[in-house]
Amino acid sequence: MSSGHSFVIGAHTIAPRVVLAPMAGVTDKPFRVLCKRLGAGLCASEMTTSDPRFWTTAKSRHRMDHAGEPDPISVQIAGTVPQVMAEAAKYNVDHGAQIIDINMGCPAKKVCNAWAGSALMREPELVARILEAVVGAVDVPVTLKIRTGWAEGQRNAPQIARIAQESGIAALAVHGRTRDQQYTGIAEYDTIAAIKAQLSIPVLANGDIDSPHKAEAVLVHTGCDAVMVGRAAQGRPWIFREIAHYLATGELLPEPGLAEVRDVLMGHLEHLHEFYGEVSGVRIARKHLGWYAKDRPENAAFRAVVNRAETAQAQLRLTRDYFDALIAGVDPLQSAA
Incomplete structure (x- = not known):
């Protein structure tokens, strides 16, 4: 189902064939919009609950806000009761979802103790009932994310x-680890290759894809239609255009310069402040600032500076001043002092 630089989910052509993995607490709207702008072909939302009692909470309303978000809008749901999942899918489609993604890949205890996420893989008959119920409930394509299994x-x-595939799922993402591996060990691309070989629907490979070379190697090894990038995009949202460019041309893009990183970061901070309001926005932004800094030599210093900020204005000013000092070749800590 993939032609060169794109693949298809239902009526949607997804290009390029590198997509953002849904991650709880990370892939909120500001981050999705940013990753899309920096080259991701598709960005699924963080998990929304299938329990209607929580749909009107501030958290859920934020998670279901898709105004101004580039198409196609993919929303992830999780749960264990087929009819409840079907209602959740309908509700999200009524609120703008153009693709429904079912999460059976999350290893989190909180999710698995309720038998959702990857714990469901223990119950193939229940999986079939859930998938058939959701596919039957909505007119949009339904995708599924799984792991390679429950345990060793x-x-x-x-x-x-x-x-x-038999239930009518439009595309399948596979994280190359079992549930009990959480995020440790080496991702198993052989299992993903075996799955791709037996299906006709698009398959997305996920797990440890953290560079353009790795993305190409995984696509070649697995025969998959696309790669899904998760943790490697935290603090490096330009990884999507780097992978897409390499897959298309065989050439590596240069790393973004300090001025571009500053501008990406400033835009991201402003969107977080606007989206969550100042108090929550400043708090949530700290996590992202930490990820941006993690590979940089001045990491600890940068974190110390930006974590001092209690207001949106201070957070923006300290971040801008820090990068401007680096760009000017001045010790940023002196200028921040």
Whole structure:
């Protein structure tokens, strides 16, 4: 289903074939819009609950806000009761979702204790009922994210993948780890390759894809239609255009310069402040600022500076001053003092 630089989910052509993995607490609207602008072909929302009692909370309203977000809008849901999941899918489509993504890939205890997320892979019959209920409830394509299995020796992803295709799932993302590996160990691309070989729907490979070279190697090894990038995009949202450019041309883009990083960061901070309001926006922005700094030599210093900021204005000013000093070749800590 993939032609060169794109693949298809339902009526949507997704290009380039590098997409953002949904991550709780990370892939909010400001981050999705940023990743889309910097080259991601698709950005699914962080998980929304299938429990209607929580749909009107501030948190859920934020998660369901898609105004001004580039198409197609993909919203992730999780849960264990087929009819409840079907209602959640309908509700999200009524509120702007153009693709519904079902999460059976999350290893989090909070999610798995309720038998949602990757714990569901233990129950293939229940998986089939959930998928059929959701696919039957909405007119938009439904996608699914799974892991390779429940535990070591329980790699039943190929079975779940066949169920998914038979249930009418439009595309499947596979994280190359079992549930009990959480995020440790090496991602297993062989299992993903085996799944891709037996399906006709698009398959997305996920797990440890952190560079253009790695993205190409995984696509070649697995035969997948696209790669899905998660943690490597935290603090490096330009990874999407870097991967897309490399897949298209075989050439590596230069790293973004300090001025561009500053401008990306300033725009991201402003969007967070506007989206969440000042108090929450400043708090949530600290996490992103920490990720941006993590690979830089001045990491600890930068964090110390920006974490001092209690207001949106101070956060923006300290960030701008810091980068401007680096650009000017001045010790940023002297100028911040």
